[in-house]
Amino acid sequence: MNWANLPLALLYTLIFPGFLFTAIVGLLLTWVDRKVTAVVQSRMGPPWFQPFADIGKLLSKRMIVPKGVRTVGFISAPLLSIAGSTLASVIVFLALFDPSGGFMGDLIVLVYLSTLPAISLIIGGASSRSPFGAIGASREMSMVLAYEVGFLLAIVTVIVQTGSIRFSEILAHQAQNGPVLWSISGFIAAAVMLLCMQAKLGFLPFDISEADTELIGGPLAEYSGVGLALFKLSRAMMFFFLPVFMVLIFTGAPQFSLLSILGFLVKLLTVLVLLILIKITHARLRLDQALRFFWTKIGLAGLIALAFALLGL
């Protein structure tokens, strides 16, 4: 290992484009989320710094570790969550800002890393010794198994189309041959991925494991202070890098021109607004209904996309 690279690696991971950058932009995007929601609900909505104030308040509060929790799991879960989001965002943004970077199979690593927040929710919920946490954790477990299938099928479709499991090569392929989105298989895969992202982000109608009105937050029920802040922050980061990831693998990276960058931002905002609109106009599905939805409809759509991709469509 080359120790000389350590400062640069730390910089990448902690400041740009890793933790700090993603967290700040992610929080800004949760403001977009709240503002769009407010507009739809004919409210005013919060000022732009509200998400920062919320996280700041949570960070300033004491974290209560309830009696009888499994301390190691309970405390490490939010850290694991934030670590997963940070590393995944590094991979996504290095591909965006440094197209020649990355390594063979970074797409696969990204998929694994992006499930870490969900797994840490399971760990945190199961160690919290609250029935709400336990039910939430078991629901999250079922949900991960269901929505990751669709997510993977959508990614495999892109892999088949572009013929690479390396992020930078997928982007390069699209720069030459046009976006994956403009093919039948790409379009179906994008729709599949959008709905799976809805579940990955814990948004309605798939926020079954947290289900405020049923499980009062599920795995998050016992978290307070820093622990809760880290989970929220990790969610905010996912709300940034997952849509970016989706835009990248389906439409390619922006070029160094104003128009292209603006186009990229428009695409990003479109994905975000789609996610938000689905979230605020739907009621929550029951666990069994959501599982059936992902295993049958989404699974089938993913397979169809893959079949089209194999046929070269």
Place this chain on the structure above:
Amino acid sequence: MATPTLTETLDLSAKFPGAVTADARPGYTGWIVEAGKLLEVAAFLRDEMGYDLLSSVTGVDYLPDEKMEVVYQAYKTTGGPGIFFKVQAPRLDPIEVPSVVPIWPGADLQEREIWDLYGVKFTGHPDLRRILTWEGFSGHPMRKDWKEAFYEEDAKPFKSRWPEGRIKMAEERNPFGDNVTFDEGFDPEKWTSNDPEEALYTSLKKYTAETSDGIKTDHILVNMGPQHPSTHGVFRAVVILDGETVVSLKPVMGYLHRNHEKIGERNTFLQNMPYTDRLDYFNSMSNNWGYALAVEKLMGVAVPERAEYIRVIMAELSRIQNHLIWTGMMLNDLGAYFTPALYAFEERELILDIFEAVAGSRMMCNYFRFGGLARDLPEGTLEKIKDLVFDRLAAKVDEFDRLLTENEILVARLKGISKLSPEDAVAYSMTGPVLRAAGVPYDIRRAEPYGIYDRFDFDVVTQTDGDMYARYLVRLEEMRQSLRILRQAIAGLPEGPIITGKPQYQVRVPAGEAYGRIEAPKGELGYYVISNGKPNPWRYHVRAPSFINLTALEKMCVGGKIADFVAILGTIDIVLGELDR
């Protein structure tokens, strides 16, 4: 459609000679049944006479006569007047009366309430525990010889209130710490429960955790509430879960109990009016009406035409805003991120504007008076009401219909879940939209019209499925029917006085009993008032639909998923101010 039948001449005393006598006290009606024959008479009334809906069971303490009375009010779901029958027991502990739960399961929670507040033991009751007060409570607070903290006098206005033209607070005279009397040897600081939770948990049936395939599974005990976002207040349900499925459930209530009825007995008749606002705080207009109706029956006072029309207008506007809020909050319970709720609130605010204009307050209206109303419609209000009724609300109800009724997720979550058969719904004394959703066309506005409801042309909305979706559809359609009534009421609104006689602070109420009931948005709201000729009611009982509709909660939830429980509680439409009283 149910048509009100003529009063039948039913002579119970001839049918049960010796065991049943007519209630001959002046101002009283009904029958006095001997305790030993109660079940026989009840079964006869239900099976042969068709009084299938037990509206209300309540206790009355006749301290001067050394008697404790339990009053039953039964009605026919086909309509018409009801029958009152009473059981009297000597006022010596233990006071025992047979439980009518085997005949009418809907008496379950009400008998527990009487046990709690009056100390009447119901023999044969499946689960006789305290319900509104806490487990360590000493005595039975509704008894006439029970004195509350800061007790001064039996009846308001307290003589001490204006000694030298200045209010002296009860707390000043009676500092904290010296204000309570306890039983001999009872120290509240040292009191430890002999685990009251244990009694609750054992009343949930014990389940041997064994499934058919021999794998032992753990049952999770979850306390939904008292602090829970979907219990609409401080309500608690203890749920036993097998995975996600509800195996057993018990409602626990009384966190907001303030002994409304005892306060009502201390108050003068008119002083009670603003207190009724606080019961179902969404619908203070209908609450006022129920109470005014009962006292007007006692006083024998007629209401002027104009007041009757305004009453109908206010009550129906109240129903519309209640159902709008219900739709929004129901969707919130299903997880729908506040969007429908805020859409509903927008319309509700406009209706509350009207309430504010006529009554001075948006929610605590205190608008009705015995024999009329507090004040007339201010200038311009009628135009506002017309705008709402003829233009805006109809379109908004249609918009809700368009946005929600066909929504795939809504249908998937509501349809076919928590089915209640019409027989069960009647047996459990369910009233209101839940009963009508089960296919029983029972609406007091039609079954036993009060006010001037017999003049209006409207449909009693029913559905046949009895599931949650049916309850949603019933409420949606009821808003349209309310608009229909409103249009007729606005068209027919006459000029004239709004109150009979001069408005007065102190009304003279002749001795007797009266039961006034109205079709409140949440179900049958009844007030049972007894006067002994004094300025204060001797007994003031509220038959709260939220409370009694919960009797069937366990039946509706068991076998469903935990996610459904939240929705089922939402479809019953409870409000805690009324539930805990």
